[in-house]
Amino acid sequence: MKYEVVIGCEVHVQLLTKTKAFCSCENRFGGIPNTRVCPVCLGLPGALPVVNQKMIEDAVLAGLALNCKVASVTGFDRKNYMYPDLPKGYQISQYDMPVCTGGKLDIETGDGKKSIRIIRLHMEEDAGKNLHLEDGSGLSYVDFNRCGTPLLEIVSEPDMRSPLEAVSYVQGIREIMKYLGISDCNMEEGSLRCDANINLWIYEDDKRYETPISEVKNMNSFKAMRNALKYEIKRQLAEWGEKRLTLTDTGKVTRGYNDRTGETVVQREKEEEADYRYFPEPDLKPVVITKDLEAEMGKRVGELPAAKRKRFVSQYGLKKGAASVLAASKALSDYFEAAAKGYREPVKIASWIITEVGGYLNTEGLTIEEFSLPPENITKLMEIVDSGIISSKIAKKVFARMAGSGESPDTIVKKLKLNQITDRDKLEGFVAEVMKENPQSVADFRKGKDHAIKFLMGRIMKLTKGRANPQVAAAILREKLGDG
Numbered sequence: 001m002k003y004e005v006v007i008g009c010e011v012h013v014q015l016l017t018k019t020k021a022f023c024s025c026e027n028r029f030g031g032i033p034n035t036r037v038c039p040v041c042l043g044l045p046g047a048l049p050v051v052n053q054k055m056i057e058d059a060v061l062a063g064l065a066l067n068c069k070v071a072s073v074t075g076f077d078r079k080n081y082m083y084p085d086l087p088k089g090y091q092i093s094q095y096d097m098p099v100c101t102g103g104k105l106d107i108e109t110g111d112g113k114k115s116i117r118i119i120r121l122h123m124e125e126d127a128g129k130n131l132h133l134e135d136g137s138g139l140s141y142v143d144f145n146r147c148g149t150p151l152l153e154i155v156s157e158p159d160m161r162s163p164l165e166a167v168s169y170v171q172g173i174r175e176i177m178k179y180l181g182i183s184d185c186n187m188e189e190g191s192l193r194c195d196a197n198i199n200l201w202i203y204e205d206d207k208r209y210e211t212p213i214s215e216v217k218n219m220n221s222f223k224a225m226r227n228a229l230k231y232e233i234k235r236q237l238a239e240w241g242e243k244r245l246t247l248t249d250t251g252k253v254t255r256g257y258n259d260r261t262g263e264t265v266v267q268r269e270k271e272e273e274a275d276y277r278y279f280p281e282p283d284l285k286p287v288v289i290t291k292d293l294e295a296e297m298g299k300r301v302g303e304l305p306a307a308k309r310k311r312f313v314s315q316y317g318l319k320k321g322a323a324s325v326l327a328a329s330k331a332l333s334d335y336f337e338a339a340a341k342g343y344r345e346p347v348k349i350a351s352w353i354i355t356e357v358g359g360y361l362n363t364e365g366l367t368i369e370e371f372s373l374p375p376e377n378i379t380k381l382m383e384i385v386d387s388g389i390i391s392s393k394i395a396k397k398v399f400a401r402m403a404g405s406g407e408s409p410d411t412i413v414k415k416l417k418l419n420q421i422t423d424r425d426k427l428e429g430f431v432a433e434v435m436k437e438n439p440q441s442v443a444d445f446r447k448g449k450d451h452a453i454k455f456l457m458g459r460i461m462k463l464t465k466g467r468a469n470p471q472v473a474a475a476i477l478r479e480k481l482g483d484g
Ligand SMILES: [Zn+2]
Pocket: 020, 023, 024, 025, 036, 037, 038, 039, 040, 041, 042, 148
């Protein structure tokens, strides 16, 4: 059977504004339940919302970074629905006057670059959170702290043709939002959430049949997203084989992904826009977005990850893979550039940062933002290696110590007496000692077994705790063995 997978994404991004979208409550994850609330975000009678200016700026900034057109006037609407975590009975959102429209994001696919069209970007407020106890009591609590948290919703066209493309798209959005510094995009804490609309176009008897669209929710990691979408493809294929249902038969169905079972289950059936009875928010006037604000935000967009990746390849001669890793986070790319500044081999610095710094952060569970070692210390360490004072193997030891203590590499080398032994007389002594202790290997080498020299070099390095200059030591060893 010939079929195509069709996926569109709705990405919700929580903004990092100091205060909430329409009141002055603190906007922060967590907190003692129901302490970051006020009459406005609780929707008490008579409370009046006020638009957070920073939310408008962030929305314009995000829209420009996603190549959108910015509206000159944008307005808010009420989206009405009843749910325990929504005390107002409606959510302030945007309906027909979204702040941005018509953008695009390029993703990398197996066949090269592909543009995913963005229909719109709008602002809305988040709802609270239901906490269902799992102690068998059947009790649920509700925490309104999150009510009124500003969100951007970014809606794509159904341009993605595989779970992998959908994941790349959301990763791209995440990268950009983090670059702009407007969201931390933490999927586990829910500051980046993605709903995916997925169905299949099945080609049979020269006709195209479209299966019912599933809106899949609750995917709180990229892995979960990939698995949920793969599951949906299988499920929709099976359903088609059994019931031959099409989109016109059932409409759109909301399904939740269960990470434990790896399956999606029906949450709500047939939900239409009309059910929300959108109407203009009577308490908020439309907001005018001046050309000045748009220009100011345009300047603030700066260099985005895709452009940076390209530049890292052309300016520093990095391989595409290394450029991708470094450019994925603004903080990491800044760290690299600061370390590479004034050093003649940026490729070497790049690989050191990716493997050593990356490895260290991984084991310590730190982010690059939390890493306190100044990038100049990495440059210094490289220079010490280049000048032959220590070997690159010892450099790893020095790095481990300086990453933890913050000391400069020279201090550590001095303190731990790690400097490389290049002195001929000293090295001759070590060579003689190793040759004396390993007569068999010496004899083997003289009989023509060249690999014996590797073993002897290994003994010399061990004896000097890795401090012997390998080139000088090897030359002496060959000399003494009568090979040079
Ligand atoms: Zn409030």
